[in-house]
Amino acid sequence: MRTAHGMQPGIILLREGTDSSQGKAQLISNINACAAVADAVRTTLGPRGMDKLLYDGKKVTISNDGATIMKLLDIAHPAAKVLAEISTSQDAEVGDGTTSVVLLAGEILARVKPFVEDGLHPRTIARGVRKAASLAVARLHEISVALPEERKRLEVLAATALNSKLIANHKSLFAPMVVDAILALDTWDLSLVGVKKVPGGSVSDSFFVDGVAFKKTFSYAGFEQQPKFFENPKALLLNVELELKSEKENAEVRITDPDDYQSIVDAEWRIIYEKLEKCIESGAEVVLSKLPIGDLATQYFADRGVFCAGRVTYDDMERVSRATGGRVQTSVLDLNPSILGSCANFEERQVGGERYNVFTGCPKAKTATIVLRGGSEQFIEESHRSIHDALMIAKRGLEHSKVVGGGGAVEMKLSRHLREYALKIAGKDQLVISAVAQALEIIPRQLALNAGFDATDVLNALRKKHADAQHTWFGVDCYVEGVVDTLQAEIWEPALNKANALFAASEAATLILQIDETKTASRDMLSFEAAPVPSAVSEVVAMLGVPFRFVLSDLIGLLEPFQRSITRVRVSRSIDATNTAIVLLTTRCVEAAKEVYATLHGRAFNSFEPDVCELAFVEAIEWETAAASDPPEEEGDDRRCVVCLEPLEDQLFTTACDHTFHTHCLAKWRDAPCPVCRYDQVGSQAELASCCDVCNVAVDESPLWVCLLCGHCGCEREHALAHYESTKHAYALDVQTRYVWDFAGEGFVHRLALQKTDEGILQDSAVPVGFVDEEEDGRRRRRRRRLDSDDDDDDDDDDDEDSAAVRRRQWMRASTAARDADHRKLEGMAVEFNELLRSQLARQREIYESRLNALRAENDEKIRAEIVAMKRDIRAGEAKRAKLNKELAKLREELDFTNEVNKSLEQDLHEWQRQSKEADEELKRVEAEGEAECRVLEEEIARLMARLDEV
Incomplete structure (x- = not known):
């Protein structure tokens, strides 16, 4: 077409x-x-x-x-x-x-x-x-x-879900279990509902535990002497290893006298005994730990009537913590009663051929356990899947009341x-x-x-x-x-x-x-296997023969899976090939280097290029020139990334122009390969060019001019000017000074614009880049003729000059015709590209509009669901508010009654105080009268005694 x-x-x-x-x-x-x-x-x-x-x-x-x-x-x-x-x-x-x-x-x-x-x-x-x-x-x-009837609704929903399952004949047994398990949760996290599978027996032997049940863990000798049933026990939950072991892993001890070794052994025994004594002093009767509990601790707890179990799984320990209210401790140095859990009963029960530890009657039960029985493993597995589906349906029925x-x-x-x-x-x-x-x-x-x-x-x-x-x-x-x-x-x-x-x-x-x-994708891409790693390895891996047409963003994307393993990326130009580079990858360790090699070696850079990655381990690096080596670090080691202004410490990327950045900063930079100098890979080859394309002579000391558009080399400025007049390639690089001369604008430019939105372009000439008028072109040709006439011998005649001018004009006309043909060709290509771009953009617009409509419908549905949920919450809040108002009125009545009682008691208190005061006064009066009577009697007695003495 x-x-x-x-x-x-x-x-x-x-x-x-x-x-x-x-x-x-x-x-x-x-x-x-x-x-x-x-x-x-x-x-x-x-x-x-x-x-x-x-x-x-x-x-x-x-x-x-x-x-x-x-x-x-x-x-x-x-x-x-x-x-x-x-x-x-x-x-x-x-x-x-x-x-x-x-x-x-x-x-x-x-x-x-x-x-x-x-x-x-x-x-x-x-x-x-x-x-x-x-x-x-x-x-x-x-x-x-x-x-409205919540429990009945949930039981019917669970029974309906079990109708199509393998255990449909036992739905009357399992549906209440499922509802009890869901209602026992304070949050709708089904991971808190434990389902334990015990082969053997009948499915009707399955039972529900309003608490926690888990399989008995591995135990040491002395376990059989521990009690297996407790009423109202205290449970201590630990994440501590209670096992006698050498402390050489936790400390370094240097001794000069062999007799001191016994003190080290005694210290190890003293450490384990101190831990065990702390557990006993806490008042716990059941000790559970995620880590092992050794034979010494098992026998120690058995002698003191304490049950212990080690290597309890994380899920079971979490459910025990939820059910008993205990908190898992990572140390035994600060145990107190507040961190202990409690339950009505703890027992070790025989279920089929297994022993299970069961916590029941938990006051803070926020978890449940369903123990499944069955004759075969496949039957129990299918029963487990059926219970899971019923739990999910009951959970959704609890969230939404509509059926x-x-x-x-x-x-x-x-x-x-x-x-x-x-x-x-x-x-x-x-x-x-x-x-x-x-x-x-x-x-x-x-x-x-x-x-x-x-x-x-x-x-x-x-x-x-x-x-x-x-x-x-x-x-x-x-x-x-x-x-x-x-x-x-x-x-x-x-x-x-x-x-x-x-x-x-x-x-x-x-x-x-x-x-x-x-x-x-092709079969070789889908079935890619890891490359074998050679025996001689190191922490530095070299990626050889990386084409210069790959920009830095492509390289960063290729290495993205290993960004945490690679600490430094260094891009260096190859000496033997001007269009390839060597990328040095410094990894954190040898294992990381092996992973990079095994993953990338022999693999294509991408699905559109035939080139593949060739990796090799590097033992040492030798730089041919000082400019190619690592740039010297600044004093004080205060080098910073010019993008984020943070210190250059880790995950560094050094471009071929010896500028270093953070890898993640360079990945975000889409304007040019190098944010500092806008380093261009075509222009970077100028340093390697050493042969003039006009004279065909190697250049050693003469200035070298390189066209930045096609790479044409000339040993002097006149060659660059001639190349410009024939091709209109305006930009030429002076390799000796690294300045770029703009022939169209007649001046040096600070840097080239890589995008139309690039601002801050500094130019020494007011003539816009790429603008050439006929008057300026004529002045340039006349200046060129004067230079040619100065270099000619004095005996050249005017005829030779005229013939040279005619040939030059003929050449210019041919060059102009060729340039016009090129312009027409480029114009046609631009029109074709614009048409292709327009069709692709229209296609993308259609796709994104359909996605937008789908997202809009999805969001509308979510909003409707949220509105329904909010209305339900509002109704629940109103019901709760009415209940609270009722309780508040009741409390107010009780408060009024209490106030009346207090008022009556205050009146009685004042009355009793008055009566007490009157009784005190009466008592004082009686005491005074009694004292007076006593004095009268004493006087009478004295008179009687006197009379008796007289007689």
Whole structure:
């Protein structure tokens, strides 16, 4: 194909062996591959779905979980891998519906495949699929039912999720376990729910622990003497090694007398005993540690009636800490009762052929454990996956209270809604939306097929039920051939599950539809193996023969994976080849150098170039010239990067012009190869040029002028001027002074402009770069003729001069004609390039607009979800506020009552104080009267005694 200017469009050259396919055939091939993936999991849908046995040569897996099957299938087709990814995403986001999302995406593609074959543009189809998905999700939120009873809702959701699993017959046992485990968490982190698998026994022997249970760890001799049951124990959680070991690893001891060695041994024993005594003094009866607890500590704790276990895993220790309220300690020097955990009971229980440590009755239980039993390893693994899906569904049911009917009921409602909407619109979107409506019926159809029913009869019955009653939830009854109201039959699914599946399936389908070309890298690039490392290695690796056409950003991108391992990059020009360079890589250690060598040696620089990296280990470096060696460091070692102005300490990059920067700073510099001197790789070859292209004579002492545009060399300025007049290459470098002369502007330039936005260009002439007028050109030619006439002999006659002038004018006319032809050619190339650029920009604009619309729809959905969540939080806050107001009123009543009681008590206190004061006064009066009577009696006694004496 040729353009209007007769120019061929640009060609992208790929490495040999690259496979490329495009067009309608490629799109149909992608749709067929996705349909094949959907067929692989089609029969696993629903309670009557079949299981798949997957064998990878080492391990056997039996499962009907869509995400598990997608992970284990070795899918080679690149487009089909998209369905595996959306299945994994659905499993991580919701937990269930992994098979449904794959089936729905595959069915949408199969329904729109005839439109692709008929020539309908994929963009139109993708737009219709997105519109249908948005309508379906909006309708889903309208018809979903909010159920207030939390525990019942969660149990029904968990039981529905277990209906299609291997343990469906035991859902009455596991559904309450799942709900109890979810409600026990203060945060919705499922890693705090431990699932322990114990082979042997029946699945009905599985049990739930409202706390923590973990398998007994390795124990030393003396463990059997420790108690195995405690009531209200205190638990000490440690990250300390309680084992007798030599302290030579932690300290250096120098002795002069061999008798002092015994004191060192005694100190080691004293250290371990001090640690054990600290644990006993803390009052703990159960000691757990992430690190080993040795035989000495085990026997020590057994003698004192303390249970211990070492090498407890991180997850189990974290769950014990959450359940008991204890804090993990890294030292035993500062133990106190506040860091100890507590529980109602601790016991070591026999479960099958294993011993388990069980904490129950935990007051701060924020974790739970489910112990699974089963006859075979595959059965227990599938049971674990089933419990995980049920936990995820219960978690989503706790976050969102809205549910929909299962059994294909919601898909039938949404399909009917899309059909009715499609009848109201015109255009091509009507066909696509109708196709999506038909694709939604794949869920009830496949449920009926997997149950062994007549799918046509079941679908007809469902369509009749949904057409007769608008608000019914009839779906497939997989146990009795017929239909049932799934909402009344308690077959519920979270509305969030269905919304996420619809969005994921529609996005996957549109993604496949928008692929019009597939390129597969060549086999040698995909199967690259690490290069063998030679025996003689060092910390410095040399990259040989790096082409100068690679800019520094390409080199930095190649070395980016090793940026932490490489401390210095040094670019130096090769002596034997003017268009290559040597890159010296200084690594932190020999192991890092081996990794760089094994990864890069023999590997292509990129997929568009034939050159490969050739690496060699360097023992010593010798510089031929002083200028090529490392530049001398400034005094005080205060060198700084000119980009970030930080000291040059680590991860340095030295360019070929002997300027050093930080590697990350140079990676951000896109203006020129060197931020300091704008070092140009073509001009850098001037120093190596030593031969005049005009005289063909080696240049030793004469000034050398080099054209910066084509590399033409001349041994004097006149050669450079002649080259300018013939080619109009205005810039020439004086190698001796390293100044650049602008022949067009008649002056030296400070530096060349590499971009149009480059500012601050200093020039000695006011004539703009590249501007040549005829008057100036005539003056230059006359000046050249005068110089020629001065150099000629005195006996040259005027005829010779005239003939030379004629020849010069003829040569100038030919040069002008050639220059005009070149200008026309460049003009045509510029027009062709602009046309190509315009088409590519239009294509990019279309792609980014579609992505922007997708992101806008995604953000709108997230905003709607956030609004719903915020409204729910507001309602919860209002309910909490009402409860608090009620409690506040009650507290106010109690406060008023307390105030009245206090007032009455104060009155009683004043009364008692008054009575006490009166009693004190009465007592004083009585005491005074008694003293007076005593004095009277004493006087009477004295008189009586006197009379008796007289007698």
